Amino acid sequence: MTSFPRGQAYWNATAEVPDFPRLSGDVSVDVAVVGGGIVGVTAARLMKDRGLTVAVVEAQRVGRQVTGRSTAKVSSQHGLIYQKLEQKFGEDRARLYGEAQEAALRMIRQLAAQHGIECDLEEQAAYTYTREEKHVSEIEEEVQVAQRLGLPASLVRTTDLPFDVLAANRFDGQAQFHPTKYVAGLAKTVPGDGSHVFEHSRAVDWEPTRVVTDHGVVTARHVVMATHIPLGQIGGYYAQAHPMAEPVIAARVQQAPEGMYLSVDKPSHSYRLHRNSDGATYAIVAGNSFKPGHTDEERQAVEDVERWLTENFEAGPIEYRWVNEDYSSMDGAPFIGWSSSIGEGYLVATGFNAWGITNGTAAGVILADLLEGRENPWTDLFDATRVKPVAGGPKFVKENLKVAAHLVTGYLARRPKSYDELAPGDAAIMEIDGEKVAAFKDEQGAVHAVSAVCPHMGCIVGWNETDRTWDCPCHGSRFECSGEVTHGPAVQPLGSHITG
Numbered sequence: 001m002t003s004f005p006r007g008q009a010y011w012n013a014t015a016e017v018p019d020f021p022r023l024s025g026d027v028s029v030d031v032a033v034v035g036g037g038i039v040g041v042t043a044a045r046l047m048k049d050r051g052l053t054v055a056v057v058e059a060q061r062v063g064r065q066v067t068g069r070s071t072a073k074v075s076s077q078h079g080l081i082y083q084k085l086e087q088k089f090g091e092d093r094a095r096l097y098g099e100a101q102e103a104a105l106r107m108i109r110q111l112a113a114q115h116g117i118e119c120d121l122e123e124q125a126a127y128t129y130t131r132e133e134k135h136v137s138e139i140e141e142e143v144q145v146a147q148r149l150g151l152p153a154s155l156v157r158t159t160d161l162p163f164d165v166l167a168a169n170r171f172d173g174q175a176q177f178h179p180t181k182y183v184a185g186l187a188k189t190v191p192g193d194g195s196h197v198f199e200h201s202r203a204v205d206w207e208p209t210r211v212v213t214d215h216g217v218v219t220a221r222h223v224v225m226a227t228h229i230p231l232g233q234i235g236g237y238y239a240q241a242h243p244m245a246e247p248v249i250a251a252r253v254q255q256a257p258e259g260m261y262l263s264v265d266k267p268s269h270s271y272r273l274h275r276n277s278d279g280a281t282y283a284i285v286a287g288n289s290f291k292p293g294h295t296d297e298e299r300q301a302v303e304d305v306e307r308w309l310t311e312n313f314e315a316g317p318i319e320y321r322w323v324n325e326d327y328s329s330m331d332g333a334p335f336i337g338w339s340s341s342i343g344e345g346y347l348v349a350t351g352f353n354a355w356g357i358t359n360g361t362a363a364g365v366i367l368a369d370l371l372e373g374r375e376n377p378w379t380d381l382f383d384a385t386r387v388k389p390v391a392g393g394p395k396f397v398k399e400n401l402k403v404a405a406h407l408v409t410g411y412l413a414r415r416p417k418s419y420d421e422l423a424p425g426d427a428a429i430m431e432i433d434g435e436k437v438a439a440f441k442d443e444q445g446a447v448h449a450v451s452a453v454c455p456h457m458g459c460i461v462g463w464n465e466t467d468r469t470w471d472c473p474c475h476g477s478r479f480e481c482s483g484e485v486t487h488g489p490a491v492q493p494l495g496s497h498i499t500g
């Protein structure tokens with residue numbers, strides 16, 4: 001029987017990418033970049049182009065975290081965002097958002113061409129569609145707004161999908177790529193002439209001019225926190241942007257529609273294809289977001305995307321299943337820029353609302369411009385100091401109430417009393433000697449037990465069945481079963497628990 005890797009993203013399994021060394025000792029540069037995803041590597045490349053020396057310190061491997069777990073559509077079409085932005089920010093700012101995304105799309109094409117990065121970049125049209133009458137007018141409205149903003153939108157009633165749609169917003173001239181190949185390829189161009197990329201080097205402490213990793217120290221004039229969400233308490237972004245998770249699956253298909261698709265109907269479904277070098281075509285399907293660590297919501301979401309794939313495509317077995325997460329900002333626009341309007345701060349970029357390939361590339365441009373003192377038309381829109389929780393409205397109040405609940409009780413209702421009650425492959429939050437314990441029993445019967453209390457701010461983590469990780473519902477930190485942290489804002493592992 002074929003066995004497929006658990007929790008591994010298709011992109012990470014199919015990219016041969018170079019290794020970068022571990023930081024050892026002390027390094028001094030103009031800019032320390034913490035995090036080697038699309039934000040960190042793009043910022044590093046562009047800052048180097050401006051004559052600055054940079055050091056990227058990546059806790060794991062470059063390009064393989066949220067970026068390498070995305071669906072990697074490179075598009076200025078972000079669902080129905082333009083009508084929402086226009087209502088919230090006005091027409092001029094909505095236009096700026098669209099221009100930033102289109103510029104990022106051009107930037108990705110340019111960087112890939114300039115540096116000869118082979119990342120399966122190909123042009124595709126992007127579609128947001130509906131099959132339900134009640135959403136048709138929203139699609140029509142979005143087309144009109146997008147056209148008014150100068151975006152390449154048109155209203156269509158037919159697509160290449162294997163079912164009928166009632167209406168779709170089509171953006172021409174968009175693209176898709178292989179995200180891990182792109183980021184790793186770009187990272188390869190950074191080292192040299194006083195610049196560096198370090199992997200397996202986790203930032204454990206920081207100041208605006210210094211980053212301490214578990215293997216050495218980077219001293220710099222400025223620090224970019226490109227860790228998806230700034231680490232620890234920096235800027236309080238964990239309270240201004242809430243985490244959402246989504247399953248992604250990949251399977252070979254006989255007939256793959258051209259184009260990149262997203263439904264506005266709920267549960268939402270996202271589709272794109274990828275042609276591999278052996279000539280096989282994969283459908284990459286995502287959708288149906290849920291709160292990280294909510295195991296039963298996750299199970300339903302996974303079942304739903306699998307059903308959608310098999311009902312609509314002649315698909316082979318699902319070879320890859322993984323969960324990815326991103327942060328939704330309070331007002332729909334990311335936070336990009338200085339973390340503080342007074343004194344020394346960090347350069348940050350977060351809250352991409354699941355559209356961080358173009359937003360993250362635009363972030364690279366903005367952060368480089370800020371350091372150079374160059375005018376940039378997008379800085380005000382994305383201003384990272386516009387931190388006003390109340391502006392998030394009732395949705396944000398609700399999200400923060402949920403956080404309070406997770407602090408007290410945690411999510412899992414089921415509380416086995418002993419490890420014997422766990423079947424192999426099962427996991428649960430347990431109460432042992434008054435301590436909340438996150439326990440997982442592997443197929444060999446060995447129990448992996450760690451503290452269930454998230455070291456960031458004390459919420460109780462929940463089980464991610466697909467990836468076999470402990471995920472924090474409050475602010476999105478993620479941990480291996482061993483307790484090792486794989487995603488911030490936490491930087492410390494889950495505490496150890498001795499299994500008796």
Ligand SMILES: Cc1cc2nc3c(=O)[nH]c(=O)nc-3n(C[C@H](O)[C@H](O)[C@H](O)COP(=O)(O)OP(=O)(O)OC[C@H]3O[C@@H](n4cnc5c(N)ncnc54)[C@H](O)[C@@H]3O)c2cc1C
Binds near residue numbers: 057062247248
């Ligand atoms: C299901 C899903 C699908 C998506 N699909 C799309 C899409 O099609 N198009 C699109 O535009 N966007 C998409 N997105 C969003 C997009 O993937 C993200 O917004 C974007 O990749 C974030 O990039 P990043 O560089 O901020 O984060 P990352 O890629 O996660 O990079 C951050 C890096 O920081 C490192 N790091 C963390 N802590 C430390 C530390 N202490 N020390 C050193 N390094 C550290 C991490 O290891 C990581 O490599 C999707 C999101 C989801 C959830």
Ligand code: FES
Binds near residue numbers: 456457472477488490
């Ligand atoms: S991520 Fe903040 S409490 Fe867990």
